[in-house]
Amino acid sequence: MSENKSRLQTLFEQGEFVVTGEIGPPKSASGAGIREHAKHLSGYCDATNLTDNQTAIVRLSSIASGVHVLQAGGEPIVQMTCRDRNRIAIQSDLLGAYSLGIKNLLCLSGDHQSFGNHPTSANVFDVDSLQLIRMVKRMRDEKVFACGEEIKKDEPRFFIGAVANPFADPFEVRVYRMEKKINAGAQFFQTQIIFDLERFDRFMELARERGLHERSYIMAGVMPVKSAKVAGYMKKFVSGMAVPDDMIERLKKAEDQQAEAVEICVEQIKYLKNVKGVKGVHIMAVGWEEIVPTIVEKAGLLPRPQVPGLAQVAG
């Protein structure tokens, strides 16, 4: 039923090079900032991720945030982690999210709660990200809940996304796990932030060898790193991320570090766009969302494509 397809899925199927952004929901009960960011990204990003209590810090829920994006005329990609909900809560929230107009879902394990502001909380991990992907697919394609019970009507029909981290270890396993996620039902991927292009190339080479680029839409994750200080911090404290020293050096030497950051990010996007099998770019500018339009423009990704039959929406 094509009318049910998300704008994101439609763009992939049209063969467009897709651009997505990301909004980190606030630690407050107001959606004003989210709507503002969504409007700001409108016309520059085809869809926007809403993170699910990222780094295990309590924030406005990703589903509610997705609704704010919808209200602002944008296309949300709601993130769902396995850390905080058991299979009952996850499925319930999926029904709720879909009923509110959310059509794209990104399934992840979730950062361990020890990173966040409630390190003494229990974690759930009733299902893992692979099982979550499979559960969402079965709800859509087999019209069943995880227990096997039939969903009699109005099943949620999500476009299913997953994440891949080419910079985690063991390296070879990353491609196997990506394949496993495709087998479970993942249709698109957003990768961890890429700084080490050479390693990403090797990752994509292995992915292509296994034909994964033809079985899913792979989006390369990038991040404009505002300053050498931020880069150094990320290298030290953010798990699963490879920040090369020469990038830190380049930022350090720059007269205008922010301009240099944009330049580096644009160079990376231009490079990644030409990597065979990469179908889009996911720009994670959390905390620096206002720079995204500049990056998209400089990377030559404007204008963003239209979807026939759909009003020009973005965000």
Added chain:
Amino acid sequence: MIVAEQKPFEEIAKMVEIFDKVLILGCNECVTVCLSGGEKEVGVLATSLRLYRKQGDRPITTVEETLVRQCEWEYLDEIEKLVEDVDCIISMACGVGVQFVAERFPDKWVIPALDTKCAGGAVEHGLWEERCGMCGECILHKTGGVCPVARCSKRILNGPCGGSQNGKCEVKDVDCIWDQIYKRMMALGRMDQLMEIELEKDWSKARDGGPRKMSREEVMIGE
């Protein structure tokens, strides 16, 4: 074995501050092996308590005893007389032992001296690590004999997650167990097995299903 660690002395002292005669009860099983609640530790705790209370001008009398096991009625029967004469019992067993003591002596106040940590073993002298998550349905034949339920920070059954780096978990000071599982499965030529999606676990067999029981009718003694 069950691995347990002694609570800070100040906490134990606080829990017994209103009592003047206590039985400090050790256990000769797991907690003796992990050096936290055996005969030797009973002696040290008794001496420390007496010294501490003497300094505070409220001396305490300690009775020391260590049982073969605290988790079996017949050994608890042995201390019936000792128990009669004390204000409270400080159990230096795991949580199982503490509860057996409390159940066997319902009119006595029982205090736990240990924090029960996990089912594990000593990987080297002085270092004990968790090995079993007691999930009630063993999957070690699928993971090369290495348990992700107990040893993955997110108990992921289709790992490793994106937080694995250089064999380490994203959680501080934890090894990535999926890194070990993969290396072992690869070495054993069983990678294909790991490509199969492990389905949702039946947690009703774990603690999530409520307190668990195991019975063997053939050894039960009828009334």
